[in-house]
Amino acid sequence: MLEARDLTRVWGKGDAAQTAVDRVDLSVGRGEIVAIVGPSGSGKSTLGALLAGIDRPTGGSIVAAGARIDQLNDNGLARWRSEHVGIVFQDFHLLPTLTAAENVELALKLKGQRRGRRKPARAALDEVGLADKVGRLPSQLSGGEQQRVAIARALVVAPALLVADEPTGSLDQSTGHAVFEQLLGLRDRGTTIVFITHDPELAGAADRIITMVDGHIVAEERVR
Numbered sequence: 001m002l003e004a005r006d007l008t009r010v011w012g013k014g015d016a017a018q019t020a021v022d023r024v025d026l027s028v029g030r031g032e033i034v035a036i037v038g039p040s041g042s043g044k045s046t047l048g049a050l051l052a053g054i055d056r057p058t059g060g061s062i063v064a065a066g067a068r069i070d071q072l073n074d075n076g077l078a079r080w081r082s083e084h085v086g087i088v089f090q091d092f093h094l095l096p097t098l099t100a101a102e103n104v105e106l107a108l109k110l111k112g113q114r115r116g117r118r119k120p121a122r123a124a125l126d127e128v129g130l131a132d133k134v135g136r137l138p139s140q141l142s143g144g145e146q147q148r149v150a151i152a153r154a155l156v157v158a159p160a161l162l163v164a165d166e167p168t169g170s171l172d173q174s175t176g177h178a179v180f181e182q183l184l185g186l187r188d189r190g191t192t193i194v195f196i197t198h199d200p201e202l203a204g205a206a207d208r209i210i211t212m213v214d215g216h217i218v219a220e221e222r223v224r
């Protein structure tokens with residue numbers, strides 16, 4: 001499903017250059033759930049962004065959902081994301097001029113669903129507890145509510161690959177755990193899931209836990 005080889009991302013240039021992801025090799029099987037853990041600044045979000053195709057590596061290769069994504073141009077990469085990837089990232093924003101419902105419907109539209117988008121979009125927002133907020137713009141929602149809209153967007157399309165960076169980080173524990181269960185439920189619809197977390201309990205729900213330190217994978221633990 002996903003094969004990264006020698007994956008590298010250097011931020012900055014010259015003396016200020018910093019290697020956030022340093023020659024990482026990673027394979028994830030179809031339907032597998034992988035958690036990425038590690039200290040702050042270890043490169044987790046940078047790696048997640050590379051795998052989701054919202055950032056580009058400075059070295060190495062990634063094959064994901066059938067495409068060599070490091071070789072796609074910007075349009076090709078955007079199309080690949082729309083067709084195959086669900087992204088729940090804190091700084092991968094909702095479109096500000098669209099309501100919660102429209103943001104979720106757009107994901108279906110971009111994936112090629114021509115009609116009947118309204119009902120599943122509402123159902124997904126209902127699932128994450130936002131039935132009464134469907135008409136709100138992102139600016140009229142709290143951080144945790146915006147995060148749940150992003151989760152609904154992933155739930156509605158059941159993408160081949162879901163990449164989530166602390167997907168429940170802005171939510172209280174009980175809402176967070178409930179929504180997290182829904183995200184993991186995507187596996188039953190064929191989704192391969194990579195998520196980043198600081199919460200050992202959430203990490204324990206994965207098939208495999210990968211620990212990053214200083215841009216390297218330093219440990220891999222198979223949970224089940």
Ligand SMILES: Nc1ncnc2c1ncn2[C@@H]1O[C@H](COP(=O)(O)OP(=O)(O)OP(=O)(O)O)[C@@H](O)[C@H]1O
Pocket residue numbers: 011012018019020038039040041042043044045046047
């Ligand atoms: N846009 C950027 N420009 C420059 N450096 C960056 C950028 N994003 C991240 N970095 C640097 O890359 C390193 C890895 O950052 P990253 O955000 O991947 O860490 P992380 O493991 O997700 O940390 P956290 O747990 O705090 O979210 C850090 O040293 C960070 O300062």
Ligand SMILES: [Mg+2]
Pocket residue numbers: 044045046165
């Ligand atoms: Mg991070």
